[in-house]
Amino acid sequence: MSRAPRVAVAVFPGTWSERDFLHAASVLGWDARPVWHTEGELGNVDAVVLPGGFAHGDHLRTGAIARFSPVMHAVEAFADAGGPVLGSCNGFQILCEAGMLPGVLLRNDHLQFRCDWQTLRVEHPAGAWLGDLSDGETIRLPISHGEGRYHADEATLDDLERTGLVVLRYADAAGAVTPEANPNGSLRSIAGIVNPRGNVLGLMPHPERAAETEVGGTDGLRILASLERWLVAQPAAPERRL
Amino acid sequence: MRWLAEVHVRLRPGIADPEGQTIAGGLRSLGFDEVHEVHAGKLLRIAFEADDQAAADAALESMCRRLLANPVMETADWELRAAGETAGRVGS
Numbered sequence: 001m002s003r004a005p006r007v008a009v010a011v012f013p014g015t016w017s018e019r020d021f022l023h024a025a026s027v028l029g030w031d032a033r034p035v036w037h038t039e040g041e042l043g044n045v046d047a048v049v050l051p052g053g054f055a056h057g058d059h060l061r062t063g064a065i066a067r068f069s070p071v072m073h074a075v076e077a078f079a080d081a082g083g084p085v086l087g088s089c090n091g092f093q094i095l096c097e098a099g100m101l102p103g104v105l106l107r108n109d110h111l112q113f114r115c116d117w118q119t120l121r122v123e124h125p126a127g128a129w130l131g132d133l134s135d136g137e138t139i140r141l142p143i144s145h146g147e148g149r150y151h152a153d154e155a156t157l158d159d160l161e162r163t164g165l166v167v168l169r170y171a172d173a174a175g176a177v178t179p180e181a182n183p184n185g186s187l188r189s190i191a192g193i194v195n196p197r198g199n200v201l202g203l204m205p206h207p208e209r210a211a212e213t214e215v216g217g218t219d220g221l222r223i224l225a226s227l228e229r230w231l232v233a234q235p236a237a238p239e240r241r242l
Numbered sequence: 243m244r245w246l247a248e249v250h251v252r253l254r255p256g257i258a259d260p261e262g263q264t265i266a267g268g269l270r271s272l273g274f275d276e277v278h279e280v281h282a283g284k285l286l287r288i289a290f291e292a293d294d295q296a297a298a299d300a301a302l303e304s305m306c307r308r309l310l311a312n313p314v315m316e317t318a319d320w321e322l323r324a325a326g327e328t329a330g331r332v333g334s
Contacts, residue, residue: 060284060309060310061312064309064312096314097312104314104315106257106258106315109258109260110260111260111264149258151257151315152314153314185258185260
């Protein structure tokens with residue numbers, strides 16, 4: 001690799017996890033910078049991250065206002081061109097509101113905000129963000145949300161599963177996907193999905209908060225690090241090639 | 243002319259509504275044993291300008307579709323009246 005990946009971290013009023021992403025990026029040696037929501041250009045970047053938080057106060061619905069921000073027009077164009085986009089927590093909610101991923105995130109079924117470590121089962125780990133992970137392995141990431149109950153209609157859920165786009169499910173310590181291990185009532189225990197091209201990942205857990213052994217684990221760093229190998233392997237888009 | 247709308251945003255039928263269920267539980271714990279169901283939603287009061295009623299309805303339909311309700315999980319309907327009138331009419 002001739003240079004470190006350049007990554008834009010979108011920041012909305014109320015975003016709270018951008019510093020954690022910037023720190024995780026520094027651990028990886030990436031060239032990451034925050035991009036304010038009013039910016040309509042991402043610049044010459046290799047990937048975009050939509051961090052967690054409460055963009056625009058989560059008013060009306062989570063992500064409902066953020067999706068119309070100038071930066072989101074740039075993010076959608078970037079994703080349409082095949083650029084890798086990762087949305088975590090509130091970022092996942094924004095991706096769904098923007099129609100970049102199907103479904104929606106609703107209030108947790110128990111109405112509590114849930115902040116904890118969560119075991120997840122990895123499925124079909126392809127695409128820009130999960131290539132370093134193995135099918136069927138279990139990982140541990142923090143969750144921190146009040147509105148993480150994934151919902152889509154039955155046909156959409158069937159389609160997601162049939163096409164292998166469900167990539168993370170809530171599981172117990174043994175890796176079994178059970179109702180008891182589901183922290184928010186998500187349909188089919190869905191914690192993360194990708195788009196058909198695999199360049200857009202949305203997940204409720206926080207990979208940026210599991211980037212160092214000192215804070216409890218590095219499984220999140222493995223997700224982010226997957227991007228590097230994917231970028232090198234891309235034959236198209238020479239302006240983004242490393 | 244000025245119009246006043248009350249837009250009701252509701253979860254689609256069949257989607258679990260833990261907020262409504264919790265409120266129903268609260269009512270029952272106060273002794274309202276007759277309560278079968280509560281559904282929580284949003285009420286948005288919107289004052290806006292439109293040339294006539296058809297234009298006002300069209301504007302509301304567009305507002306709901308583009309921002310106020312997410313069709314994956316919600317439906318929206320509204321009561322509309324001209325500013326100054328007391329009785330409204332229902333649209334969706």
